[in-house]
Amino acid sequence: MLGNFSYSNPTKLYFGEDSLNYLNEELPKYGKNVQLAYGGGSIKKNGIYDKVMEILKANGKNVFEDGGVMPNPTVEKLYEGVKIAREHKVDLILAVGGGSVCDYAKAVSISVHCEEDPWEKYYLRMEDVDNEIIPVGCVLTMVGTGSEMNGGSVITNHETKLKIGHVFGENVFPKFSILNPTFTFTLPKYQMTAGFFDIMSHILEQYFSGEDDSTSDYIMEGLLKSLIHSSRTAIKNPADYEARSNIMWIATWALNTLVAKGKTTDWEVHMIGQSIGAYTNATHGMTLSAVSLPYYRFLLPYGLQKFKRYAVNVWDVNPDGKTDEETAEEGLSCMESYMKELGLVMNIRELGVTEEMLPGIADGTFVMEGGYKVLTHDDIITILKKSM
Structure with missing residues (x-):
């Protein structure tokens, strides 16, 4: 820690x-x-x-x-x-x-x-x-x-x-x-799934930082596995009490400051997503889902070992016979499949973002310093373009 x-x-x-x-x-x-x-x-x-x-x-x-x-x-x-x-x-x-x-x-x-x-x-x-x-x-x-x-x-x-x-x-x-x-049972599916990804993003923002053996990371891996399991159940049956109660509890512990202890934390996905929201008024969780994979694929080389751990411990990727890069990238591919399964927004164009907005969105994005790379303005533009 x-x-x-x-x-x-x-x-x-x-x-x-x-x-x-x-x-x-x-x-x-x-x-x-x-x-x-x-x-x-x-x-x-x-x-x-x-x-x-x-x-x-x-x-x-x-x-x-x-x-x-x-x-x-x-x-x-x-x-x-x-x-x-x-x-x-x-x-x-x-x-x-x-x-x-x-x-x-x-x-x-x-x-x-x-x-x-x-x-x-x-x-x-x-x-x-x-x-x-x-x-x-x-x-x-x-x-x-x-x-x-x-x-x-x-x-x-x-x-x-x-x-x-x-x-x-x-x-x-x-x-x-x-x-x-x-x-929470009567919430429309779009809002429900946006909330699911908001939870996941909160955990990942704190998980993808640091290289030490942190108890907080083990807790977050457990929260993520529970969220993935329960959200799949809830998508099929939104009134499944066990699934919805688990998700409600995960959401609280994902961002009540506990798992941030002993971590530097990133929060750059939220900064980009919030800037998109200021331009489009789009649903918060969907702004996060639209930029997360482009951001994490950009970040992967700088935090390779944590991305490999994420693939193995959260998505059960078998690393045998694979390079660290292949294992890490397979983890993100599993995440992408899961996101599509839930019906999440996968690009910012669907949220109303146009090419003309990108410089302004980049200007309005706060740059954080706790993750694996401090972004430049050009980095943000690159991620936004890949998110289109």
Whole structure:
């Protein structure tokens, strides 16, 4: 294990079919005014909204609705949420939805008492939070981001064509999160599979870094094998509780900071994907799937031994009689077959990207330094072209 680190995760999780009942234990800890953040209204169609509202009312809460949170929350929506929170002096922000709603709730929570423009302070200057934070709780209805147990929050500014994620400290983590796998059953297939790949990408971003014998890598290999198995089951039967519960749990542990310990981590796939999202507003998980294989094939020579290990330990590639390069490339071929099996987007043109956008997407891509190669602008252009 590399370096020195500390570990703390203050988020309390309630998991299982009856987990929503535990909202009754959490709500009395907070004041009367609750800001209820949710997305496009699917929670009203599937009955989750009514269940949550019943519990909120039973606990004597004043509820101020903040609906319409989009899949890629915008800075304009952030300002709208801050206005609601300030006007009603909210004591708790309850996010009911997927990762975007959780991200949004955290962004609002840190911005309500911020005396500056939160976009400038927290997303452009990447400063720490030094003001009061409104507590956040989550009721998860879609898996993928791990936002239910971390400090990450991604906001999009379409005017400047920037989509920026800021990973805040444990003071911004949700105070509690409720994870009922049955709440994910009605998700459309496109969103479900995008979430599956978001989970995989989170793991790979942390896995493809470092050369030491790290316990974190062994954990990630196990998470990946479980994800591959359960996602194949879920594609055939989205209401398979065992598969969906496993996937929900994997998603949380993929990005709740545990497996990053002792790692340098990469995150370049996310940086490229987020820049694509700023231009196209495409579904996050699909921006990742569209660029991952071109990126990893580009990266393979610089991290050959880890790619070989990935092929053998995750995809069960037999290395006998093969060069390290052949073994590693076979692993990526197995990954490609799996991605096509799930029906993931495999090129950025399908997301609306044109040749004319490539320089701007490259300009908007943050360059990370924790992976096997620090990309140049020309490298990013090369990867984008191979992703077309």
